Amino acid sequence: MKRIALPLSLLIVVLWAVLQPAEILSFSAPFLTMRKALTLLTGALALGLMGFSMLLALRPAWLERSLGGLDKLFKVHKWAGISAVLLVVTHWLLILSPRTLAEWGWIEKIIRPNRPHGAGGESLVGLAKEMGEWSAWIMIVLGIVALLRFVPYGWFRKLHKGFPIAFLIGAFHSVILVPKEILTTPFGMLNVVIALVGSVIAVQSLAGMIGRNRKHSGRVSSVSVTEAGIIDLQVTPSTDWPGHKEGQFALLTLDRKEGPHPFTIASDWKPGAPLRFAIKPLGDYTRTLAGRVKVGDAITVEGPYGRFDFGDVSEEQVWVAGGIGIAPFLARLESLAASGGAQGKVHFFYSVTSAAEATFPVGLEDLCWRAGVDLHLRVDAIDGQFDSGEIGQFVNKARGVWFCGPAGWARILQTALQQNHGLLPGRFHREVFEFR
Numbered sequence: 380m381k382r383i384a385l386p387l388s389l390l391i392v393v394l395w396a397v398l399q400p401a402e403i404l405s406f407s408a409p410f411l412t413m414r415k416a417l418t419l420l421t422g423a424l425a426l427g428l429m430g431f432s433m434l435l436a437l438r439p440a441w442l443e444r445s446l447g448g449l450d451k452l453f454k455v456h457k458w459a460g461i462s463a464v465l466l467v468v469t470h471w472l473l474i475l476s477p478r479t480l481a482e483w484g485w486i487e488k489i490i491r492p493n494r495p496h497g498a499g500g501e502s503l504v505g506l507a508k509e510m511g512e513w514s515a516w517i518m519i520v521l522g523i524v525a526l527l528r529f530v531p532y533g534w535f536r537k538l539h540k541g542f543p544i545a546f547l548i549g550a551f552h553s554v555i556l557v558p559k560e561i562l563t564t565p566f567g568m569l570n571v572v573i574a575l576v577g578s579v580i581a582v583q584s585l586a587g588m589i590g591r592n593r594k595h596s597g598r599v600s601s602v603s604v605t606e607a608g609i610i611d612l613q614v615t616p617s618t619d620w621p622g623h624k625e626g627q628f629a630l631l632t633l634d635r636k637e638g639p640h641p642f643t644i645a646s647d648w649k650p651g652a653p654l655r656f657a658i659k660p661l662g663d664y665t666r667t668l669a670g671r672v673k674v675g676d677a678i679t680v681e682g683p684y685g686r687f688d689f690g691d692v693s694e695e696q697v698w699v700a701g702g703i704g705i706a707p708f709l710a711r712l713e714s715l716a717a718s719g720g721a722q723g724k725v726h727f728f729y730s731v732t733s734a735a736e737a738t739f740p741v742g743l744e745d746l747c748w749r750a751g752v753d754l755h756l757r758v759d760a761i762d763g764q765f766d767s768g769e770i771g772q773f774v775n776k777a778r779g780v781w782f783c784g785p786a787g788w789a790r791i792l793q794t795a796l797q798q799n800h801g802l803l804p805g806r807f808h809r810e811v812f813e814f815r
């Protein structure tokens with residue numbers, strides 16, 4: 380948010396402020412005058428943040444890079460979206476306020492003089508006002524749905540398509556209703572630019588074009604299911620697969636109706652080699668996947684995405700994986716094993732819930748040995764979970780900690796390592812298996 384949304388919001392506020400008389404900026408103007416000015420400001424800020432959310436939804440590589448990975452980008456997208464919904468509600472309450480306050484007898488009933496609006500005639504203005512309410516309702520309802528965790532992801536994703544529609548309506552509402560004399564000012568023109576750019580992205584999103592230039596076809600080349608039910612999937616990508624770095628993930632689509640799901644690429648990149656994915660049955664789609672996916676199936680692989688970057692092989696590092704969170708480390712282990720092993724000391728703490736889960740992946744001990752990585756494997760059901768002290772003893776010399784696993788454990792461990800074991804802020808690198 381800090382990098383784009385904040386400067387953009389500040390720019391909108393400054394461009395709005397230069398248009399306002401002192402009594403507005405000192406909040407000493409009469410209620411209706413204040414309301415008109417603040418309606419304009421909140422509307423522009425809402426459109427600005429909706430536009431920024433649309434830009435994030437486009438997931439451009441430069442933005443993913445600067446935000447530290449797609450999982451972090453979606454987090455910013457979420458908060459930009461929540462802020463936009465709150466601004467739309469404020470904007471709407473400001474619009475409704477006179478009628479409400481007059482009904483409460485707090486202010487005189489208002490007789491509205493006709494005045495020229497943005498680009499449109501009276502009928503267009505009327506339509507734009509009405510459509511503004513539609514857009515607000517769509518934003519509010521979808522905003523609430525997006526936050527309700529019990530809504531299955533599949534529904535969440537389908538309903539999310541309502542936001543580009545809300546943006547298109549909001550853009551029309553904004554351009555038509557910005558007063559004509561303001562439309563040609565830098566404030567007005569910025570609004571128009573955001574409305575246009577956001578609308579182009581909204582149309583791309585509704586047409587399913589987002590991520591298209593990062594989609595690659597592929598075929599399932601092998602499938603096996605471990606004792607613990609983990610699907611060990613190998614995919615042969617088309618020759619235009621650009622390669623990937625250890626720790627990156629891809630959006631896999633095996634079933635167009637179901638849409639893409641993110642899975643980490645659990646293998647190092649070698650031209651012509653298959654991509655490996657380790658999939659744990661965690662929900663309604665993955666629980667039934669083992670019974671449906673078979674060798675030869677067509678698959679779309681979008682990516683690579685993610686910035687879970689392992690940095691320099693000469694560094695001393697601490698890795699912590701919980702359950703299926705081992706996926707990003709497998710790719711790194713393969714790469715280290717293929718390049719003569721880690722030069723810096725690497726301590727790898729791998730925690731699994733059951734002995735069955737510890738059977739994945741086969742040959743882990745040997746792979747760690749060839750990669751020059753010290754493996755500390757723990758079956759929680761038998762030996763209890765690692766405590767932060769066991770991990771912390773290696774942190775003070777380490778360049779950082781790379782973590783992939785349950786969110787709750789991540790929070791507890793990060794706090795303990797920073798408070799009790801001298802882990803510097805920003806040295807706890809985390810891959811979040813969660814977009815929502």
Ligand SMILES: Cc1cc2nc3c(=O)[nH]c(=O)nc-3n(C[C@H](O)[C@H](O)[C@H](O)COP(=O)(O)OP(=O)(O)OC[C@H]3O[C@@H](n4cnc5c(N)ncnc54)[C@H](O)[C@@H]3O)c2cc1C
Pocket residue numbers: 450531532533628638639640641642643644656657658659660661662663664665666703706811812813814815
């Ligand atoms: C960056 C990243 C890397 C991941 N890597 C792996 C991996 O290597 N192996 C693995 O087993 N799992 C991985 N996951 C998790 C995996 O994507 C989800 O478990 C899977 O999508 C669940 O789908 P479902 O329909 O079975 O579950 P649901 O019951 O629908 O959802 C379970 C959880 O998964 C999330 N989820 C569901 N569908 C999607 C989707 N299409 N996109 C994003 N999140 C979704 C939901 O937020 C929900 O919290 C990763 C997730 C992310 C974000």
